[in-house]
Amino acid sequence: MNTLAYGLLGLVARTPSSGYDLMLQLQPYWQAKHSQIYPLLAKLEQEGYMQFTRVHQTDRPDKKVYSITEKGEIALKLWLAEPPAEPVTRDEMVLKAYCLQLTDAKSARALFTSRIEQCKEHMQMYEHVMQEMEQQSDGHPNDPNHPAFSDYILLSWGVRRMKEDVKWCEWVLELLEKRKD
Amino acid sequence: MNTLAYGLLGLVARTPSSGYDLMLQLQPYWQAKHSQIYPLLAKLEQEGYMQFTRVHQTDRPDKKVYSITEKGEIALKLWLAEPPAEPVTRDEMVLKAYCLQLTDAKSARALFTSRIEQCKEHMQMYEHVMQEMEQQSDGHPNDPNHPAFSDYILLSWGVRRMKEDVKWCEWVLELLEKRKD
DNA sequence: GGTCCCATGTAACACGTTACATGATTAC
DNA sequence: GTAATCATGTAACGTGTTACATGGGACC
Structure with a gap:
């Protein structure tokens, strides 16, 4: 569980979303490409922090909509209670x-x-x-x-x-x- | 040549220094560990952007003092003339x-x-x-x-x-x- | 005797980016 | 047609961190 993982967990806790959607939502707050997000979502699902349902779409490709599980919520709340790490800026x-x-x-x-x-x-x-x-x-x-x-x-x-x-x-x-x- | 390389080049252009010293000087501006700096300095020296002289010390271990070469100065000035990249913050x-x-x-x-x-x-x-x-x-x-x-x-x-x-x-x-x- | 600072390096791993790969629909 | 958006994934590479490794001198 790294920071990106918690970030994704936080997003799906607010609104269940697809990987593609999470990538777009996350952009302003934490830069990550889809190639990093998709495998991480798969891992989080395998470990029981999230679950997904396949949603069929006619005009667009089908998508996997991820939502948070109870285990995920517990982990997220524990993380939120810890003081925030020092920011890292590369300018x-x-x-x-x-x-x-x-x-x-x-x-x-x-x-x-x-x-x-x-x-x-x-x-x-x-x-x-x-x-x-x-x-x-x-x-x-x-x-x-x-x-x-x-x-x-x-x-x-x-x-x-x-x-x-x-x-x-x-x-x-x-x-x-x-x-x- | 990545950003860290130019950063090191900029530091040695101001004051010739050892790898250890560069690591400490750089800390406030760009976080990098010695394990990243030493191999990079070796590479920059091999490619002719820097040169070093071994300096013997009695009370402390000997050190390699790096200084910038002409090739290094040219590369540095070209880099400085380009507009700065957008900062990346992970908070x-x-x-x-x-x-x-x-x-x-x-x-x-x-x-x-x-x-x-x-x-x-x-x-x-x-x-x-x-x-x-x-x-x-x-x-x-x-x-x-x-x-x-x-x-x-x-x-x-x-x-x-x-x-x-x-x-x-x-x-x-x-x-x-x-x-x- | 233990710990901190100086000094340099390598190895393994984690994190992040770029490129490769596919394929349908919409808009110009 | 050609580019953009939606949608998901893998592979290769570059960057960054942690751990391993060594060793002398200073200070308490």
Whole structure:
């Protein structure tokens, strides 16, 4: 049982889904390809954490819809009660920023303007989804009892982080103005 | 040539160092164990991106001090000119937050209080190093011509992020007050 | 005497990505 | 026709972690 396994367990606990669907749902929160997900689902099913039913579709290929078992729910709740592991971030940008002195001023600036663009793209995506949520008439998602509460807070985290990263990049760009080459 | 290889190249370009030293220097920016670094350094040396000289020490074991070659510098500068890849973050916290509805209110709150503690610890470390930098008498590191400029901006990024994450956790904790169980 | 730091390496395993493989339906 | 989406899987490879292996010096 690794983190990806618990992530999948968490998704199917909310809504029974196919492997393909889980892959898409998981993307924003944990990057994993279908080639990693399918074998893991098979393993989780064999070990009794999940079960699946084959669902026939006429317009599309048939699918296996996975749902959580009692054993899976117990394991999931035990995992949830443990404090979260420290995040692991692998950002090429950090390594490149560390080498600023080795580049010309132009490349140095480009590093931060590129990152600003990346951040803004993500921010717009997040904000768009949040706005759609807020416009639904089933209550506001900032209510912790709303079913989309967790989605809402994670999106707002994304927006906050992107905003802060943009601010930082702009601050660095300002400092870089004073650079002599 | 992968990202870790360029990271090592960037470090030795600034200061020729041993594998052990590179491992320690790299830790804050890219997590890698010595078992990954030593073979990679050997490969980079064989392919002509780096060279090493054996340095004898009396009180400690001898070491191999790696420095960058011309070929290495060219490769490094080409890499620096490319826009940075999108960061990859793997944070268990995100997956756990997604499952908030499945836990009791107590575990839900614990998730965010634990994260606040983690953030504050990091923040204090970063701030401590920054303060030490500022107290050195060789100019202020927020000058882009200062040799520690890149270290300084990366530390300040760390502090900013940690502060923002704490704020977000506190915001979520406030919202969670209204939860009915 | 035990533990920590320095210093370098290999081996086995776990995790993640890319590529290979198949095949139907929908949209341009 | 050609590309995209849905749907599931395997194989090969690259990356990252844990464990094994060695050995001297410093410190308590």
